[in-house]
Amino acid sequence: MIFPFTAIVGQEQMKLGLVLNVIDPTVGGLLVMGEKGTGKSTAVRALAELLPDIEVSAGCLFHCDPESSTLCTSCTAKLAGQATLGREKKKMRVVELPLGITEDRLIGTLDIEHALKHGEKRFDPGILADANRNFLYVDEVNLLDDHIIDLLLDSAAMGNNVVEREGVSFSHPARFILVGTMNPEEGDLRPQLLDRFGLCVRVDSIADLDQRVEIFRRRSAFDLDPDDFLRAWAPEQQTLSERIIAARRSLRQVEWTDEILRKVVEVTLAAQVDGHRPDIVIMRAARARAALEGHRDITKEDIRETAHLALSHRMRRLPFEEPGAGQRKLESVLANIL
Known part of the structure; x- marks a missing residue:
């Protein structure tokens, strides 16, 4: 059983970033x-219970969107022989990517012998197939093999996974929501992958006495009787789930x-971050927060709350810079402009 998302004490920015x-x-x-024991993995896994249903192509192993022009090889072939694709509902999932994963397990494999003998493609899907239109979760992402990181970056950039062997190819959409957790003490993350994350949050151990006591109480209650604890938190879970569904509908x-x-x-220029991606990420995140809060228009508060998440990992760090200097600079920028 999974600890309820809404029962997690504190760590509001992390929960907001996921939602x-x-x-x-x-x-x-x-x-x-963040350091170990701060609820990083618990929050990501707990999110799975709140994920909504999505409409997919019926029987598709890759959860293709029937409304999209980007389809897998199988759905493209089906569509060539009929006017429309069948549809069904599937719940979004959190798909975990293990650290020691191989290339074949990540991208999938083609059965060349079958293709040569029977003249048809047989594809064994990998993790990227499961992750399409779902969350792809990597714990200790900073320890991931460089070659696997390159494959993830390629798929994230193209939104498509193409596997080619001996002149035979198979492709499918690979539009996943990448979520990574890491302990900075165990190593840094490659800059190319760091920039690929739209949002970033730093979580620390909670120092507030009352909150720490409440964490112990809730965890003890969950361990003692998980079913009873889940029933007690079901209304909170249902409320947040309904808010998320309503926000998805009103987003546009x-x-x-x-x-x-x-x-x-102005904020991104003053923060001296590189490229145009930060502007786009802040606007998208602010729009999502506005939808969650029931706003018809993006407010300065929406910008203020999401700019922290979008810019903290993109701020330039000087050699021997004091810890927290970048955060203080960002606070000053936001206070002056907003």
């Missing part, structure tokens, strides 16, 4: 950095003013 990615998968995923109706857009660009 925003459910509401709008184009936010770009979340990296959670959320609007923003030119003033808000200019404020976002």
Whole structure:
């Protein structure tokens, strides 16, 4: 049994970052950095219970979106012989990627012998197939093999996984929401992968006395009688689940003013972050937060809450810079502009 997401004490930014990615998968995923025992893995796994249903192509191993023009090889072949694809509902999932994964297990394999003998493709799906339109979770992401990181970056950039062997190829969509957790004490993350995460949050051990007592109480109650604990938290879970579903439906109706857009660009310029991705991520995350809060328009508060998540890992760090200097600079930038 999984500890309920809404029963997690504190760590509000981490929980917000995860929920925003459910509401709008184009936010770009979340990296959670922190020491052991701070609830990183618990929160990600608990999120699975709140994930909504999505519409997929009936019988498709890759959960293709029937409305999308990007389909797997199998669905493309089906569509060639009929007017429309069958549809069914499936619940979104959190798919875990183990550290020692091989290339074949990640991207899948083609049965060349079968193709040569029978003239048809036989593809054994990998983790990327399971992860399409789902969450892909990597614990200790900073310890992932460089070759596997390269494959993930390629798939994330293209939104597609192509496997080729001996002149035979098979492709399927690979649009996953990447969530990684790591302990910075165990090593850094490659800059290319760090920038690929739309949002990032640093979690620390909770120092508040009352909160620490409450953490112990809830964990003890869950361990003693999980069923009773889950029943007690079912209303909170249901409420958040309904808010997420409503936010997903209203997301495209959320609007923003030119003033808000200019404020976002002012923030990213003042924070001296590279590229245009930070502007896009902040706007997408702010729109998702506005939808979650029931706003019709993006507010400065939406920008303030999401800018922290979108910029903390993109701030330039000087040699021998004091811990927390970047965060203080970001706070100053937001206070001056917003």
